[in-house]
Amino acid sequence: MRSVSIMTVVGAVVFLSACKTDDVRQDVPAQIIDPTPESRAELLHVVSSTLGGRAVTIADDALTEDSLLIIEPKHLTGRDLGKPDHFRLVLSDSRCVLVHEESNARIGLTETSCAAE
Numbered sequence: 001m002r003s004v005s006i007m008t009v010v011g012a013v014v015f016l017s018a019c020k021t022d023d024v025r026q027d028v029p030a031q032i033i034d035p036t037p038e039s040r041a042e043l044l045h046v047v048s049s050t051l052g053g054r055a056v057t058i059a060d061d062a063l064t065e066d067s068l069l070i071i072e073p074k075h076l077t078g079r080d081l082g083k084p085d086h087f088r089l090v091l092s093d094s095r096c097v098l099v100h101e102e103s104n105a106r107i108g109l110t111e112t113s114c115a116a117e
Contacts, residue, residue, distance in 0.1 A: 027090040027097070029067035030114040035060070039112040043098070046107045047071060050100045051085060063089045067117055069098075091116050 032039065040060060047069070048056050056071055063069055067089045073082030086101040089109075096114040098107045 027092050027099070029117040030089045030091040030096060031065065031067060031117055032063045032089065032096075033113050033115050035064060036111070039109070042109055042111040046098055046109065047087060050087075050098075050103070050105055050107065063114075089114060 032043075040058070040062075043062065044056065044058050047058060048054060051071065055074075058069070058071075069087040069089070071085040071087070073084065088099045088101055090097050090099055091114055092106075096109040096112045098109055099105070100107075
């Protein structure tokens, strides 16, 4: 009986390891290269839209040195309990994609050129 259980497990492992994995997305951390006014406007629009239309301020050199963008909540009362939002720029199938880490929302950037970090 024990040999049947081990054989079943071994068979399942062999079967699962042979399954096709082409659908797995390979995200690579990326940085914006050659930013333009259009790419900056696109980034601002995508971040604001992802945050429900909230007004945000983003530096002109955002995502040009690394792949992480952190948006802090506005401090209106001097004491804000809101948490920052994190966005990660990735290269996915040769496309620039901005990932909102809190919601896992993925938005393709069509006006933006990027390269792997």
